[in-house]
Amino acid sequence: MLPGAFDEASVRHISSRRQTKVSRANFWSQPQDLRKLIVSCAHFVLGDIGNPSLFVSKLYRDSVHWWLPIIDPARLAQAISDYINHKSAETAVLLLHISLFDAQAAAIEAKVDTSSSSLYGVCNFVFMLLRKIRGSPIAKLQSGILLAVFEIGEGLLSNAYNTLSICAQIWRESNSSCPAATTDSLPQSVEMKILQSAIYLLDRLHYSFSESPRPYLVEKLPANHAFYTLEAEMEHPPAIELAMASLGTKSKYHRRLVHLMHQAQACGLLESVALLENPNSSDVLALDYLLQTKLTENFAVREDDWILPYFSTAILLLALIELHLKAIKSCSHSRAFSSLAIDSVLNTTRDITRMDDINNIRRMPLAAVLLLRRTVKATSMLKSALDYHPDTEMLEDLAGSLRRAKFQWRIAGNTDI
DSSP: OOOGGGOHHHHHHHHTSOOOOOOGGGGGGOOHHHHHHHHHHHHHHHOOOOOHHHHHHHHHHTSSTTTOOOSOHHHHHHHHHHHHHSOOHHHHHHHHHHHHHHHHHHHHHTTOOHHHHHHHHHHHHHHHHHHTSOSOHHHHHHHHHHHHHHHHHTTOHHHHHHHHHHHHHHHHHHHTTOOSOOSSSSOHHHHHHHHHHHHHHHHHHHHHHHTSOOOOSSOOOOTTOOOGGGHHHHHSOOOHHHHHHHTTTSOHHHHHHHHHHHHHHHHHHHHHHHTOOSOOHHHHHHHHHHHHHHHHHHHTSOGGGTTTHHHHHHHHHHHHHHHHHHHHHHOGGGHHHHHHHHHHHHHHHHHHHHHHHHTTOSSOOHHHHHHHHHHHHHHHHHHHHHOOOOOHHHHHHHHHHHHHHTTTOGGGGGSOO
16 A cells, blocks of 8 residues: 555646756756655655665565566666665666565565555556656666566566556667667666567567467567677577686676577577467477577586576477477377477476576576466376376476465466466
8 A cells, every 4th residue: 555645646746747947957857756756655665775785685586687687786786875875766666676576575475465565556656657757768667677577477467568568668769869888887778788688578478478369569689689798699699608608707797698688589489489370390390400409508508507598498498398289289290209399398397497496596487487387288288188198296396396486476376287
């Protein structure tokens, strides 16, 4: 429940005031009333912030930064340090959206819903206010993307579609005016590419979660879409282990950006499968070869690096099972081959989702949740349609992983086991 000072009537009153002309120097800070309202709302929820490292650690520990690295931790720490002395509406909104995941975890573990639902209402409220303020689009997009992730995880798919639509619109309106460089660690134009990739990734995952046709919100990423100094590697991706070796001296954040790009590339293959209608044997074999090649590259990564390629692996496995489910329906003579491929997907899915506990991942990637849902539904369908009998112990392990996912994301509970 929002405090009375922040009700919708107050917002309409402030928003309807006639805006006076301002100098170029003050252009980015208008309207001040909305900025003060946002900061006051954030202070009401968060209180005083005395330790920037606390929020940075939350970003790593409880949020989705492992698989969706849209926020540079070094820049966030600096923004919070600045915020302590000079309150910024953009930083206030971002901190609220980072806290959204922390509050959700605490609420679910305590079997209490009120904490996360009230904070979700606040986040919706301040994100709406932030959209009314002119300024850098990066914080708006970061907050909106985190909000969309939360909504998908909660099963609020209509809300998530609306939030992603807003993010896509902000990105399109803002990208053409982004400066090429900044004094911070990444150029702003590169950060916009990172955010575009995140919107693309969530758009495709949302499409698969919704299980109903709808227009894509963003177009497929161009082949030369790349980040920062990784552009040469990304235009012609080498084996992942070579990419990792070349990044030995770079920060963990830059390494995560490499794997965000691999997730986007995997989503491109998932999209190719989704668009495939009544595939013939040659279509199936061609896509199967591409997916298997990418999976082989992922599995070649050193054991201590596995946590990063795990995220794109989940998407590749999702594409693979979707491909062979289509093949079973369309190519009756290839059913034996597709059944073996699905067996392989099920076993690999069991193995990789078990590793969440080993790696202490607090937020299972949404792609892994989607993959678990799909494998459970697929095995049920195949058992009735083809007299298919997968290994019982393996199915129990998949069901256990899906039950565990319910404590992280409510959408995991929408499929009966």
